[in-house]
Amino acid sequence: xxxxxxxxxxxxxxxxxxxxxxxxxxxxxxxxxxxxxxxxxxxxxxxxxxxxxxxxxxxxxxxxxxxxxxxxxxxxxxxxxxxxxxxxxxxxxxxxxxxxxxxxxxxxxxxxxxxxxxxxxxxxxxx
Numbered sequence: 001x002x003x004x005x006x007x008x009x010x011x012x013x014x015x016x017x018x019x020x021x022x023x024x025x026x027x028x029x030x031x032x033x034x035x036x037x038x039x040x041x042x043x044x045x046x047x048x049x050x051x052x053x054x055x056x057x058x059x060x061x062x063x064x065x066x067x068x069x070x071x072x073x074x075x076x077x078x079x080x081x082x083x084x085x086x087x088x089x090x091x092x093x094x095x096x097x098x099x100x101x102x103x104x105x106x107x108x109x110x111x112x113x114x115x116x117x118x119x120x121x122x123x124x125x126x127x
Contacts, residue, residue, distance in 0.1 A: 002026035009121030022079040022096030030074035033099040033107045038092035050107035086125045093120040
């Protein structure tokens with residue numbers, strides 16, 4: 001049974017930093033894309049950042065470029081999201097997702113392309 005378990009969320013002041021982790025179990029995803037999505041209250045879930053198996057393709061949503069960094073440790077089967085210079089508009093539940101389709105090094109930004117999801121971790125940024 002595949003499980004993705006996020007951790008690292010919390011309450012932080014604007015300008016602060018958090019590091020999210022996502023530990024995968026049940027299968028390895030070292031050659032497959034993984035991603036972070038987020039969902040704010042009353043809004044649809046949106047793509048935040050993704051990474052291919054080799055770690056050399058890392059698309060980001062425009063609003064987090066230069067502030068967030070996605071990375072992965074395939075030996076640990078773990079995905080990370082380093083979030084710096086946090087803003088109140090970054091407040092959301094953050095979800096880890098894994099794609100079981102190998103996409104030739106590409107990373108999908110579509111929610112429907114991801115097959116496995118974590119339970120989410122709350123990130124709250126106060127002003």
